[in-house]
Amino acid sequence: MIRFDGAAKRHPDGTLAVEGLDLTVPAGRTTVLVGPSGCGKTTILRMVNRMVEPTAGRVLLDGTDVAQLDAAKLRRGIGYVIQQAGLFPHRRVIDNVATVPYLLGWDRKRARTRASELLELVGLPPETARRYPFQLSGGQQQRVGVARALAADPPLLLMDEPFSAVDPVVRSGLQDELLRLQAELNKTVLFVTHDIEEAVRLGDQIVVLREHGRIAQVADPATLLAAPADEQVAAFLGRDRGLRGLALRPAEGIVLLAANTPLDGWTLAVDQEGRPTGWQRSAETIRQVAVFRPGLDTLRTALDSAVLSPARVAVAVDHAGRVIGLAPRAAVLDALDAAGPDTAAGITATGVADGR
Amino acid sequence: MGDEPLVRWHWIGTHLGYLRDLLLDHAVISLLPVLFGLLMALPLGLLCVRFPRLYQPLAAVFNVIYALPALAVFVVLIPYTGLATQATVMTPLTCYALAVLLPTTVDGLRSVPEPVRQAATALGYGPWRRLAAVELPTAVPYLVAGLRVAAVSSISLASVGALVGRGGLGYLFMDGFQRTFPTPIVAGIVLVTALALVTDAVLLLARRLLAPWARRESVVGR
Structure with a gap:
């Protein structure tokens, strides 16, 4: 756990980078610092x-003021990933990844074995190990950067706009990869970005910052999208935040009708296994059926299913794709309403109290 | 030079041993100074990068030395290091090599991209360890570029040492000129050029071995 306790940074020329910051970064979760450039998030x-x-x-790491620790030793215990990856050009990929183990005095064989495991973990083929960084694509370099940060298995990972310099498709892949890794590893991650979409996608806790590191809001992604603290935060979140927020809520508590209920003349045809094959009304047939899996998919997927259906119902299926029921649009929206009051309560509990 | 032919092969045939001795002497008095220059440039360069205020005054001193004519320096040194000794020729050549190699070393050490430097710090390198493990290897292509310039100019300058009695192949130029006999001059030119080319090839090979990661276009030639 990291605690910022009135931490401030004034540059030697007198300009203020960060005004006193009070913030707790919980262990084992991903906390994203998001804000416009120059808001002090990297600082x-x-x-x-x-x-x-x-x-x-002060900045306290598990209760100890970091100023009391030896800087180089402290850093070897913290993973660090930056925007341009910052790989050492003169070292092969495998030795880049093994950097911290070498610094910690591991023998060469053990360090390289560990590095190979990490290359596999971040999804790089084994032949990458012998290459030099300039022989890799930007996305591959960034994966190596993540592997290098994880090499000595640090409990804490600092990530400074790690995916900003790669194209959107690669970025999305790297984000998925980080979510997968984090589900497996449960590191304490402090992640900096200027991209609110990325923050919403990756963060368990999002800290929206204004200039001089002032906190505008601290909230989980769903709360942030549903109830921004003020106009400025709402503007920063951008359009369609309501709909985007649906993607963060599980499709739960939706009241289902029986699968064979005729609606507006439409009935759902199923195969022998019970999987939907199409919508039928007298001579008309529509082959495409959009479905959602209650508990697994989000409300956004459920609503999408309802919008796309000619019968104006969402089709609920189980994990094997067998129909379990139908949810009229109103039922989906009711489930959304049910989540509403909780969200508002969440704001008072976790939100603007920290803001200055 | 009248009807004297450009090259008398007979003279060359009877002086092979002599030419070889001159070539070896030339290689020693011109290339050892480059090695000494490198051995001094590395620690001085590291100090200059670590303590940037040192760099400008040091660079100024070596630039002034570089501007001094070689012959004048040789003559001034004779009372201290002796006539026709290796030290008389090698001392100024070492200074010249250092004048070329100090800026290249500093540029090379500073050529490390900022993200690389920051990543090294963030992963737990202390300042000196980072210089040795990250900045120095990254500087190799720069160092080789500087060494190529320093070596070739040292090989060419060493000939002037003949005027104070220790110039390796340079002696052939004086000899040929005084006797109006072009053969030693031609032999000297060919051997000096060959020495320069071989030295350059060795340095390029060293770069390929020491810095296989360096893409050709990324190296700044001087």
Whole structure:
């Protein structure tokens, strides 16, 4: 767990980078610092591994003030990933990944074995190991950067806009990969980005920052989208935040009708296994059926299913794709309403209290 | 030079041993200074990068030395290092090599991209360890570029040492000129050129071995 306790940074020329910051970064979760460029988010990140020393206040790592720790040793215990990957051009991929194990004095064989495991973990083929960084694509370099950060199995990972320099398709793949890794590893991740979509996608906790590192709002993604603290945060979140928020809520508690209920003359045809094959009304047949899996998919998928259906119902299926029931649009929206009051309560509990 | 032919093969045939000795002497008095220059440029360069205020004054001193004519320096050194000794020729050549190699070393060490430097710091390298493990290897292509310039100019300058009695192949130029006999001059030119080319090839090979990761276009030639 990281705690910022009034941590501030004033540059030698007197300009203020970060005003006193109070923030708790919970262990084992992903916390995303998001805000416009120049809001001090990178400065905040670097206070954790002492690449920036606060001019006032403290940063506590599991209760210990980081200023009391040896900087180089502290850093070897914290994974760090940056935008351009920052791979060492003169070292092969495998030795780049093994950097921290070497620094910790592991023998060469053990360090390289560990590095190979990590290349596999981040989805790079074994032949990459012998290459030099310039022989890799940007996305591959970034994967190596993540592997290098994880090499000594640090409990804490600092990520400074790690995916900003790659194209959108690759970025989306890297985000998926990080979510998969995080589900497996449960690191404490502090992630900096200027991209709110990325923040919503990756964060368990999102910290929206204004200039000088002032906190505008701290919330989980669904709460943030549903109830921004003020106009500025709402503007930063952009359009369609209501619909985007649906993608963060599980499709649960939707009241289903029996699968063979005729609606507006339409009936759902199923095969022998009970999987939907199409919609039928007298001579008309529509072959495409959009479905959702209650509990597994999100409300956004459920609503999508209802919008696409000629009978105006969402089709609920189980994990094997067998129909379990039909949900009229109203039922989907009712489930959304049911989630509403909780969200508002969440804001008072976790939200603007920290803001200054 | 009248009807004297450009090359008398007979003279060359009877002086092979002599030419070989001159070539070896030339290689020693011109290339050892480059090695000494490199051995001094590396620690000085590291200091200059670690403490940037040192760099400008040091670079100024070596630039002034570089501007001094070689012959004048040789003559001034004779009372201290002796006439026709290796030290008389090698001392200024070492300074010249250093004048070329110090800026290349500093440029090379500073050529490390900022994200690489930051990543090294963030992964837990201390400042000196980072210089040795990250900046220095990254500087190799720059160092080789500087060494190529320093070596070739040293090989060419060493000939001037003949005027104070220790110039390796340079002696052939004086000899040929005084006797109006072109054969030693031609032999000297061919051997000096060959020495320069072989040295350059060895340095390029060293770069390929030491820095296989360096893409050709990324190396700044000087």
